[in-house]
Amino acid sequence: MSTDPDCIFCKIIQNVIPSSRVYEDEDVLVFKDIHPSAPVHLLVIPKRHIPGLSAVTAADQQVLGKMMVVASQVAREAGSTDGFRTIINDGRVGRQDVLHLHMHVLGGPTPLGRMISRDEKTD
Numbered sequence: 001m002s003t004d005p006d007c008i009f010c011k012i013i014q015n016v017i018p019s020s021r022v023y024e025d026e027d028v029l030v031f032k033d034i035h036p037s038a039p040v041h042l043l044v045i046p047k048r049h050i051p052g053l054s055a056v057t058a059a060d061q062q063v064l065g066k067m068m069v070v071a072s073q074v075a076r077e078a079g080s081t082d083g084f085r086t087i088i089n090d091g092r093v094g095r096q097d098v099l100h101l102h103m104h105v106l107g108g109p110t111p112l113g114r115m116i117s118r119d120e121k122t123d
């Protein structure tokens with residue numbers, strides 16, 4: 001299993017840094033975001049260190065598919081039975097802060113705000 005010794009999410013996988021785990025299998029880990037943006041805010045990550053979505057290859061297809069299936073399961077188990085949102089930020093333009101691929105799962109009892117404001121400045 002490939003890990004990066006400087007990566008905060010690899011340290012969470014290895015239990016070097018604590019987290020609130022909600023799901024784990026041999027390929028995928030899910031834990032609560034430390035700064036939640038919604039009543040349900042989970043992070044779904046591959047156990048193998050992949051820097052981001054722009055770095056994936058065909059060899060990652062299976063784990064990427066599993067992340068989607070797990071995201072749906074954990075969202076509903078966390079109480080988001082009437083819908084939720086997934087977000088994968090990538091790179092500088094996508095405002096990715098942690099360079100280990102992760103899928104945000106956001107939900108709660110009430111509808112979320114719009115994803116990106118339509119009149120947001122584009123420069």
Ligand code: AMP
Binds near residue numbers: 098
């Ligand atoms: P992104 O901006 O897409 O890279 O999102 C990174 C996310 O990781 C942010 O929502 C952070 O709140 C979250 N985060 C950073 N450190 C931790 C940690 N130690 N435990 C849980 N979530 C974290």
Ligand code: ZN
Binds near residue numbers: 004007008009010100
């Ligand atoms: Zn990592």
